[in-house]
Amino acid sequence: DVKVTQSSRYLVKRTGEKVFLECVQDMDHENMFWYRQDPGLGLRLIYFSYDVKMKEKGDIPEGYSVSREKKERFSLILESASTNQTSMYLCASSPPTAMGPTDTQYFGPGTRLTVL
Amino acid sequence: AQTVTQSQPEMSVQEAETVTLSCTYDTSESNYYLFWYKQPPSRQMILVIRQEAYKQQNATENRFSVNFQKAAKSFSLKISDSQLGDTAMYFCAFMGNNAGNMLTFGGGTRLMVKP
Numbered sequence: 001d002v003k004v005t006q007s008s009r010y011l012v013k014r015t016g017e018k019v020f021l022e023c024v025q026d027m028d029h030e031n032m033f034w035y036r037q038d039p040g041l042g043l044r045l046i047y048f049s050y051d052v053k054m055k056e057k058g059d060i061p062e063g064y065s066v067s068r069e070k071k072e073r074f075s076l077i078l079e080s081a082s083t084n085q086t087s088m089y090l091c092a093s094s095p096p097t098a099m100g101p102t103d104t105q106y107f108g109p110g111t112r113l114t115v116l
Numbered sequence: 117a118q119t120v121t122q123s124q125p126e127m128s129v130q131e132a133e134t135v136t137l138s139c140t141y142d143t144s145e146s147n148y149y150l151f152w153y154k155q156p157p158s159r160q161m162i163l164v165i166r167q168e169a170y171k172q173q174n175a176t177e178n179r180f181s182v183n184f185q186k187a188a189k190s191f192s193l194k195i196s197d198s199q200l201g202d203t204a205m206y207f208c209a210f211m212g213n214n215a216g217n218m219l220t221f222g223g224g225t226r227l228m229v230k231p
Contacts (some may be wrong), residue, residue, distance in 0.1 A: 107161040110159065110160075
C-alpha cells in the first residue's frame with residue numbers, strides 16, 4: 001500500500017514565523033502535490049513537483065514556496081505565516097502520467113495549521 | 117480551465133437507504149477522468165471510484181456507483197445500502213489529459229449517515 005506521511009497533524013504558529021510542512025511518500029512516485037483545504041472551497045492546488053528539484057505553481061502559490069531535494073520528500077514553506085494561511089494542508093503523490101488503472105493521487109493525513 | 121461544482125454542501129441519509137451526491141463539471145477536453153474521493157472525519161482521503169470519459173459504461177465499486185452523463189457534464193455518485201462508516205466528506209474531482217495527473221476538486225459534500 002502507498003503510504004504518504006506528513007510531519008505534523010496539528011501545528012500552531014505565530015504571525016510572521018517561517019513554517020515548514022514536510023511530506024514523505026514511500027512508493028517512489030514522481031509526482032507530488034501540496035493542497036490547502038478550506039470549507040466550501042474543496043482542495044486547491046498550491047504547488048506540485050514532477051521530479052526532484054522541479055516545481056510548478058498551482059492555483060494559489062502566493063505566500064508559499066516548496067522544496068524537493070529528494071524524490072520521496074516534498075516540503076511546503078510559509079516564508080512569513082499570516083492568519084489567512086490558517087487551513088488544512090494536504091500532501092499527495094502519484095505515478096507519472098500514464099492514465100493507467102492505478103494512476104490516481106494518494107493523500108497524506110493532513111496538517112491542520114493555525115496561525116495566531 | 118476546468119471547474120467542478122458540487123451543489124449540495126451537506127446531505128444526510130438513514131442507514132441502509134440510498135443517497136445520490138451530485139457533481140457537474142466544465143471542460144473543453146474530450147478525454148478525461150473523473151473521481152470521487154472520500155474523507156472520513158479525521159482520517160485520510162481515499163479514492164472511492166473513478167470513471168474514464170471514453171467509457172460509456174458507468175463505473176461501479178460494490179455499493180458505490182456513478183451516473184456519468186458526458187453530454188450534460190454530470191457525474192453523480194450513488195451510495196446504496198448506506199452504512200455508518202460512509203459518513204464523510206465526499207469530493208468530486210476532474211483530471212484532464214495533462215502531465216502530472218493534476219486534479220481539480222469540487223467544494224465537497226458532507227454526508228451524514230444516521231442510525
